Amino acid sequence: MTEAAQDRTVARAPSAATGAGRRKPPRWWPLPVGIVAGALAGGVYGAVSTPEYTATSYVIAVPTEKSDPMSALGFAQAYSRVATQVAVLSDAQVAAGVPVKTLQSQVRAETSPDAPMVAISASAEEPAQAMEMANAVARALTVNAGHTKDDTHVELLRFTRAVKPTDPSSPSAALTTLVGACAGGLLGGLALLVRPRREAGPAAATVPAPATAAGLRGGA
Numbered sequence: 001m002t003e004a005a006q007d008r009t010v011a012r013a014p015s016a017a018t019g020a021g022r023r024k025p026p027r028w029w030p031l032p033v034g035i036v037a038g039a040l041a042g043g044v045y046g047a048v049s050t051p052e053y054t055a056t057s058y059v060i061a062v063p064t065e066k067s068d069p070m071s072a073l074g075f076a077q078a079y080s081r082v083a084t085q086v087a088v089l090s091d092a093q094v095a096a097g098v099p100v101k102t103l104q105s106q107v108r109a110e111t112s113p114d115a116p117m118v119a120i121s122a123s124a125e126e127p128a129q130a131m132e133m134a135n136a137v138a139r140a141l142t143v144n145a146g147h148t149k150d151d152t153h154v155e156l157l158r159f160t161r162a163v164k165p166t167d168p169s170s171p172s173a174a175l176t177t178l179v180g181a182c183a184g185g186l187l188g189g190l191a192l193l194v195r196p197r198r199e200a201g202p203a204a205a206t207v208p209a210p211a212t213a214a215g216l217r218g219g220a
Contacts, residue, residue, distance in 0.1 A: 031188040038184020043177040051168035054123045055130040057138035058159040061116040067153035069116070075154040076116035079145060083109035083120055088140045095136035096122075097129070107137050117159060127164045134162035 061076040063069055082088060089103040096103060107122045120141070122133035138158060145156035 028192060030191040031185060034184035034186075034188025034191070035181050036184070038187070039177050039181035041184070042180020045176050045180070050125050052123050052125060053127040053130045053165040053167075054121055054169035055127070055134045055162040055165050056119055056121040057134040057162035059118045059120065059138050059142055059156050060159040061118070062155045062157055064149070064153045064155060071152075072116040072154050073113075075152055075156075076118055077111050077113075079141060079156060080109040080111040080118045082144070083107075083118065083137060083141050088137065088144055091143065092133075092136040092140035095139065096133040098133060103133060103137065107133060109137075118156075120162075122162070123169065127166070131162045131164045138162070 059079070061072040061079065063072040084104065084107055086100060086104075089100045089107070093100050093103060098106075103122075106124060107120065110119045110121070111117065118141070120134050120138045122130045122137065124130040124133060138161075142156045142158055145152075145154075149155045
């Protein structure tokens with residue numbers, strides 16, 4: 001009878017090994033997978049994307065004898081909104097060498113609340129083109145402002161010309177890889193939060209073989 005109990009114990013061993021081979025991955029597997037996938041996607045994007053260069057030209061609003069500095073500050077903010085309008089960009093497209101639609105999408109104007117200065121920035125794949133676009137828009141803006149200086153009592157002057165940029169303004173491959181890894185880790189963490197918890201199955205009750213064998217011998 002002892003040999004029969006041992007045979008039953010040995011028969012259960014392959015079943016346990018089979019269950020260990022089918023073990024499910026840990027619950028936190030989306031986190032490392034998301035980090036690796038995000039890093040790969042960000043690295044590939046940074047490697048294949050075309051670098052972009054940005055050049056900036058500055059113009060300044062100067063009050064005339066009939067105006068005051070606060071008026072110049074207000075008109076500088078107004079001119080920053082006018083700089084990207086078709087009326088100004090249509091005058092700049094010839095000198096910039098690009099159509100108005102390109103200037104609308106690649107040129108932006110910003111101003112400071114403390115200084116009557118307008119920064120006109122242009123972005124392009126070529127450094128020389130970015131410089132020409134920024135200077136052309138700044139020149140067109142000053143010309144348009146000059147037509148109304150007798151009424152506004154504010155004159156718009158070129159403060160600094162845009163120069164050819166030497167370094168790209170677009171993010172590098174290392175930065176896009178880091179951003180992709182962070183985004184992938186965030187998505188993996190969210191997947192862990194929304195994923196339903198794994199329920200533990202009922203434990204199988206087993207009877208030790210030596211105890212069964214001892215009971216059979218006592219009954220005999």
